[in-house]
Amino acid sequence: PVSAAHLLRLHERFDFLDKDGRGHLRPEDFEEIRELTENPIGGRIIAAFFPPEKERLDFPSFVRILAHFRPIGKNRSRDRAQPEQANSRTGKLKFAFELYDQDRDGKISREELLQVLRAMLGLQVTEEQLRSIAERAVQEADIDGDGAISFDEFKKVKKKEPQGLKPAEKTNFCHVWFLRSHWRKWTWSTR
Amino acid sequence: MSDPVSAAAAVFQLWLLIVVFFIVLPAMFGVSLGVSGVYIQVLVRILQVRLPGQKPSPSAGQRSHDRAGEFSLSDAIYFCQKGLESIVEDQVTQCFSSEELASWNLLTRTNQNFQYISLRLTIFWLLGVFVRYGFLLPLRVALAVIGLSWLMLGTTVVGFLPESSVKNWLSELVHLTCYRICARGLSATIHYHNKENRPQKGGICVANHTTPIDVVILANDGCYAMVGQIHRGLMGVIQRSMVRSCPHIWFERSEMKDRHAVTSRLRAHVSARTKLPILIFPEGTCVNNTSVLMFKKGSFEVRGTIHPVAIKYDPRFGDAFWNSTKYNMVSYLLRMMSSWAIVVNVWYLPPMTIQAGEDAAHFASRVKSAIARRGGLLDLAWDGGLKRGKVKDCFREEQQKLYSSTVVQNGIEPPGSSRNPPEEE
Numbered sequence: 144p145v146s147a148a149h150l151l152r153l154h155e156r157f158d159f160l161d162k163d164g165r166g167h168l169r170p171e172d173f174e175e176i177r178e179l180t181e182n183p184i185g186g187r188i189i190a191a192f193f194p195p196e197k198e199r200l201d202f203p204s205f206v207r208i209l210a211h212f213r214p215i216g217k218n219r220s221r222d223r224a225q226p227e228q229a230n231s232r233t234g235k236l237k238f239a240f241e242l243y244d245q246d247r248d249g250k251i252s253r254e255e256l257l258q259v260l261r262a263m264l265g266l267q268v269t270e271e272q273l274r275s276i277a278e279r280a281v282q283e284a285d286i287d288g289d290g291a292i293s294f295d296e297f298k299k300v301k302k303k304e305p306q307g308l309k310p311a312e313k314t315n316f317c318h319v320w321f322l323r324s325h326w327r328k329w330t331w332s333t334r
Numbered sequence: 335m336s337d338p339v340s341a342a343a344a345v346f347q348l349w350l351l352i353v354v355f356f357i358v359l360p361a362m363f364g365v366s367l368g369v370s371g372v373y374i375q376v377l378v379r380i381l382q383v384r385l386p387g388q389k390p391s392p393s394a395g396q397r398s399h400d401r402a403g404e405f406s407l408s409d410a411i412y413f414c415q416k417g418l419e420s421i422v423e424d425q426v427t428q429c430f431s432s433e434e435l436a437s438w439n440l441l442t443r444t445n446q447n448f449q450y451i452s453l454r455l456t457i458f459w460l461l462g463v464f465v466r467y468g469f470l471l472p473l474r475v476a477l478a479v480i481g482l483s484w485l486m487l488g489t490t491v492v493g494f495l496p497e498s499s500v501k502n503w504l505s506e507l508v509h510l511t512c513y514r515i516c517a518r519g520l521s522a523t524i525h526y527h528n529k530e531n532r533p534q535k536g537g538i539c540v541a542n543h544t545t546p547i548d549v550v551i552l553a554n555d556g557c558y559a560m561v562g563q564i565h566r567g568l569m570g571v572i573q574r575s576m577v578r579s580c581p582h583i584w585f586e587r588s589e590m591k592d593r594h595a596v597t598s599r600l601r602a603h604v605s606a607r608t609k610l611p612i613l614i615f616p617e618g619t620c621v622n623n624t625s626v627l628m629f630k631k632g633s634f635e636v637r638g639t640i641h642p643v644a645i646k647y648d649p650r651f652g653d654a655f656w657n658s659t660k661y662n663m664v665s666y667l668l669r670m671m672s673s674w675a676i677v678v679n680v681w682y683l684p685p686m687t688i689q690a691g692e693d694a695a696h697f698a699s700r701v702k703s704a705i706a707r708r709g710g711l712l713d714l715a716w717d718g719g720l721k722r723g724k725v726k727d728c729f730r731e732e733q734q735k736l737y738s739s740t741v742v743q744n745g746i747e748p749p750g751s752s753r754n755p756p757e758e759e
Contacts, residue, residue: 156422178420181730183737184410188417212418239411251407259410265731267738280407292407300407 153209157202168192168200183263187242211235233298240297250291253281353476357518370523370675377651377674380458409737466672470521474671477519485512486575493578505579506557513553520547521675526555531682533558533641536607538600538633541643542705543615544623545656546663547670548645551678558613559603563587581609597635604638611641616698622655623647625712629702631694639685642701644709648677681708 160172173189174180182188192200192208211234243251243259256277264273284292284300356369488508495501517524532555533539539558541548552558560582564570573584583603589595603609616629623646634640647654652673656666670676683704688697706713 153422160421173421176420176424178424179417181733182413182417182420183730183733184413185417188414188421209418209422212415235411239408239414242410242414243407256407263409263413263734264738265734267734284407297407 150206153206154202157205166201168205169198183265184242184259187245187259187262191238191241208238211238236298237294240294243292250289250293251297252291253277256280256292350476353473354480357477358480358515370518370521373521374523374651374675374677413737462674466674471668471672474519474521477515478667478671481512481515481519482572484515485509486572488512489575489579493575502580508579509553509557509576513550516550517554520550520670521673522547522551522554523675523677524551524554525677525679526682527679528682529555531641531684532556533611533643533682534639534685535609535611536604537611537639537641537685538604538636539611539613539641539643540616540629540633540701540705541613541645542623542626542709542711543617543620544645544647545620545654545666545670547654547676548615549613551645551680552613552643555680557610559583559610561585561600561612561614583612593632597632600633600636601638604636612638616702620656622657623649623711625714626702626706626709627714629698631698634688634694634698634701637688639687640697640701641685642683642705642708644681644683644705644711646679646681646709646711648679651675651677654678679709683708 157168160175161168162172162175170189170193173192179185179188192205211231240251241247243255245255245258257273260273260277268276281290281292284296286296286299287293485508488511489505492501492505492508495504539552541552549560557580559580560576562573562584564573564584564586573582576582577584581603583599585596585599600612603612614633616631616633617627618630619627621627652670652675654670654676661669686697686701686704688694692700703713705711
């Protein structure tokens with residue numbers, strides 16, 4: 144459940160993005176966001192909002208997808224229910240998984256991984272380096288040995304984080320929603 | 335029946351007398367009775383009792399500092415997160431909306447996320463409304479009126495004098511006193527830092543822009559030659575009378591478009607080393623005081639000494655940002671005058687000059703970074719005037735470069751070595 148204040152904020156944002164006032168969003172509206180077009184996987188993120196063949200995004204779907212990343216930490220005392228948090232974490236991971244798994248077969252193949260790597264690294268590394276990175280990542284994550292990464296294996300991937308990131312782990316994405324000051328944005332954590 | 339009227343008149347006269355003696359006169363001589371200091375302390379005490387604000391956490395900073403130099407599947411989540419954050423809120427739009435506070439300061443105008451919390455809070459808020467609108471606002475309006483009329487009167491009178499050092503001294507006095515009165519009229523508490531770096535004659539003073547009140551803030555501590563367009567109406571009258579006593583640079587609207595004309599007039603002013611320092615706001619537009627947008631390089635082409643100044647408003651007491659799309663000047667001023675106070679820090683930075691081989695744009699961004707760093711503002715690369723326009727590929731390349739430097743940092747093994755034999759083509 145998303146709080147009323149957040150819904151209001153999201154609706155304002157939805158209206159802002161919907162420059163022609165159609166009542167729904169199209170991929171072109173997302174492409175107006177400069178930071179998104181700069182993002183190496185921006186195209187994939189936009190595509191994630193629009194299921195195949197659908198070119199319109201209405202407000203409930205907009206909220207539903209963003210709700211995966213909604214604030215959890217605010218009501219820590221009330222929200223002790225583990226399943227609630229687990230669901231949200233799963234939702235986030237599923238979203239990220241689908242960024243890799245474009246053909247929706249439930250697995251990330253080496254080729255799909257390579258495509259994402261190419262997007263994120265561009266011309267900065269050579270093709271051989273890309274392949275070796277992809278190879279190593281698959282080998283580390285692949286538990287059942289089928290040469291691809293399933294969602295369960297993806298969930299188990301440990302983030303490599305040095306100690307320095309620990310304080311930021313406490314804050315999460317909710318700060319983007321709750322407080323508009325920029326510099327809070329640059330924290331990341333998925334719980 | 336005339337008794338209540340004459341009683342009211344007497345009360346009004348008494349009030350006016352108090353205002354003049356205890357506020358206007360000390361202001362003119364730069365003397366402070368310490369009342370505003372006490373007022374600010376009281377305010378801080380009260381406002382701190384409010385909702386516990388969310389403590390700002392140390393930001394994770396750029397990812398590149400934190401990574402051990404390896405790729406992980408979860409790296410995509412980082413870009414994903416950034417992408418979603420920009421969907422919910424992007425940096426450019428954000429610059430032009432008011433800063434949000436961590437805890438409510440009892441002004442409904444800053445209450446964007448706080449719903450009804452408690453009866454006690456509402457009572458406090460009502461008290462606050464009464465104090466602000468019933469007591470503070472009339473006081474401030476009176477002061478503003480006094481200040482502005484004094485400015486017009488004083489500068490016109492001084493304008494009749496022949497050119498001499500006496501005239502300059504008098505004109506400085508008039509300007510200073512008027513701005514001090516206006517500052518009191520806004521309940522502005524200004525803290526100046528590093529006064530030894532105050533802009534000198536013949537230099538150009540450059541500052542970040544949040545509101546038209548910036549002018550009052552800076553002019554409280556020195557005389558500047560203002561640069562700007564001639565407006566119509568009351569502003570125009572004030573501008574015309576100001577220019578009688580000391581040389582400000584006012585442009586006609588048509589002249590503003592001609593960059594060459596602007597630059598040559600500025601240059602002429604600067605080269606006469608005895609003239610007052612020019613005050614310029616290179617962002618070109620009001621920004622919400624959390625970040626500094628790109629500086630327009632026009633003023634940096636003039637080849638004078640640049641004195642950067644950083645201005646930072648304390649948002650707890652009132653939101654000083656002028657959102658010109660939302661409010662016009664009069665309603666903005668009324669909002670200002672019915673806030674608690676305006677507390678502002680002004681830092682004078684050491685003068686900078688253009689270095690050999692540097693072009694104006696680079697110099698401008700160097701000055702901008704210095705100002706942003708000093709004021710605790712974000713240094714953004716966006717141009718305030720930019721609304722639409724294709725995102726150049728070079729921005730995306732920057733992202734890729736940054737990310738690749740983290741992944742490839744410790745050297746992904748060159749092909750042909752290591753535990754993972756590279757794939758055969």
